[in-house]
Amino acid sequence: MSVRAGIIVTGTEVLSGQISDQNGPWVAARLLELGVDVAHVTICGDRPGDMTQQLRFLTGQGLDLIVTTGGLGPTADDLTVPTVAAFCGLEVIRDPEVEEHITQIIRRWRRFADDHQLSDALTAGIAKQALVPAGAAAIPPTGTAPGVAIPASPTHPAILILPGPPRELRAMWPAALAQPAVAGVLAGADDVVHETMRAYGLSEPDLAATLRRAGEEIGGYDTLELTTCMRGGEVEIDARFPRGAAAHYDALKTLLLQEHSGQIFSPDGATVDDLLARALTGRTIATAESCTGGLVAARLTDRPGSSAYVLGGVVSYSNDVKIRVLGVPADLIAELGAVSEPVAAAMADGARSVAGSDIAVSTTGIAGPGGQVPGKPVGTVCFGLAIDGRPTATVTRTFPGDRTMVRTLATSYALHLVLGALT
């Protein structure tokens, strides 16, 4: 790719590991979609010296664009604008228009009366946030902090300064791209296509073997930049390529679908959640969860509009709730244990009947670390699937990992179980 970018993420709470950065990955993904090659992401604390070193490093890499996130707040430790300006050798100038804009936002947010006198601290904070490097453009605030776009010069690439709160940053992105300093750089980017396939139950070695074969059989395979990523039992296969290489991608897709038709559930990147929402149109679903403790219901209701098909669920953590709410026969639990396929079936049937839904899915298992019994190690999970007009189905799986991983993998499995039965 011909246009290269770097990202500087600022914030002591990110550098120290207190919070996990959301901005670097988001900006990187957006730039890649635009055909920009992201070479480096660097994270620094709220120390101007360290940030200057990172600016120098990225500039030395011959990049076309540097994007910074964070450090635009009103307080003294928010240092991005003066630090970048000093690095670029630019004075910072108070922009009265920006200052007025921020003042109006603050007055609205805090619901001040028109004649309310702002405190000195507030006024000073606003004045600080209205500082813009000479020759740079201010991008209207989506929170209280304006962004800044600095055109490239012989000594530094174009620099785009964005706020730290992820919602503010994302809201500002379209306006940021429209800044001449940024648009000029992006105009040189390749026309890159981004495609995704998703598979479930496909092992990494099997996928690697098919990709090796693709490398041998498909001319132009090397023009496809592939990244594969395992997550929650799924494999995501990402490809980026110049538009002209689409035929090579099609050849790869054909080969993958031919070799792994049973595993690739999404040839076009739709998530299991997307596909499930589609498959549930006109039907209703309920859940009965033991080891997943509500995660399946939470995942199903994560989507706007899910109330059209999710009726509800029962988290039957105790045996008593399984028996009394879901109608699981007490004998069944006494005889076979709560983690058994007949209990999973009875839970699914019970959920369907309690909620009055067309479909119900159930989980009962041993998430660990304790609770294992002979023949049922930690990670054992039984699933039940009740669908109107079909016999109730059950299946048992053993998942690796710790409690959180077992619960996550079991939740993902439950969704795939339902999707597989409906499509």
Add this chain to the structure above:
Amino acid sequence: MSVRAGIIVTGTEVLSGQISDQNGPWVAARLLELGVDVAHVTICGDRPGDMTQQLRFLTGQGLDLIVTTGGLGPTADDLTVPTVAAFCGLEVIRDPEVEEHITQIIRRWRRFADDHQLSDALTAGIAKQALVPAGAAAIPPTGTAPGVAIPASPTHPAILILPGPPRELRAMWPAALAQPAVAGVLAGADDVVHETMRAYGLSEPDLAATLRRAGEEIGGYDTLELTTCMRGGEVEIDARFPRGAAAHYDALKTLLLQEHSGQIFSPDGATVDDLLARALTGRTIATAESCTGGLVAARLTDRPGSSAYVLGGVVSYSNDVKIRVLGVPADLIAELGAVSEPVAAAMADGARSVAGSDIAVSTTGIAGPGGQVPGKPVGTVCFGLAIDGRPTATVTRTFPGDRTMVRTLATSYALHLVLGALT
């Protein structure tokens, strides 16, 4: 702090934003606990040239230790060891002991018979993973990849190479710290104390005002390195300081507790989940969730051993489930709407009676983006709290943000509501 470190996170899937990095923040937090100052974190893709540039940059910063994560797999794009070795001017040597160790692990994992002949691809992968730079120490694998510790030289700092899978990395950490090349550097670190307080419902401006006062009133306040972080409605106040400055921290803690006693629920860093688990000892709880869709139950059951006090819950997404399973009077919903305090109360009462628990908490609200009605904007959530022997309590809150944020904030609020009532 006298010992400074940098972290290089590798992986195209991290750089491209496909997955969010867990290793950088984890290693940074561990190093800070050990009194090491983390100055820079950098992220690069699986490209040796970019990694070499980051190694050069960090070395140029005069750091004492560089930690790398990822790129230790058996495939061709896993390049960390040869890249770091070349940067250090060290040959890589096949370590037969490491090779044998990895072979045994693979045989065990794949359940190969003793006389099973390994494939060429597998043998080649193992040989690659057994390459160790001359003069460096291999750290025994916790997955299949060994770590590597390279002692400092006049041209580079000590370098610790760790695997990418978070579970492998974390499992290897104690052995990594014990490597002479690493232990020697850490021996020079300050004796730093790390303390945390947690508050709920404390606004940032109010906290900032108290911290300003602390700066004026407490001599030695500047020796405390403070980071504050908002998350899920909570404020986490982190302090790191030399052991000798403990009295200054105590003074700060006293001031904060005096000013914000109603908000600081954890003066010693225990999480709301910790405290709730403690408060629920000897009691039982159930949930009735509408807008949070199972998140409260999932959060409560996230802890090992939670089956001692979580009996279960009902996700009553539809009105019909509210009425039929929880016994909410249909008239109440018809008259006041499902998002109302009387319905929240009836849901909590119903959950307590259905599950037979001492306590039940309920949520019913408008997570958005649709669904708002006059007087009940998106973000409105009603909570009910039923406790044996007390009148059922209700409260309504309006949370900002999108669907995910409203659900997350409402879940956090529900936990604090229960904790507040029990302590």
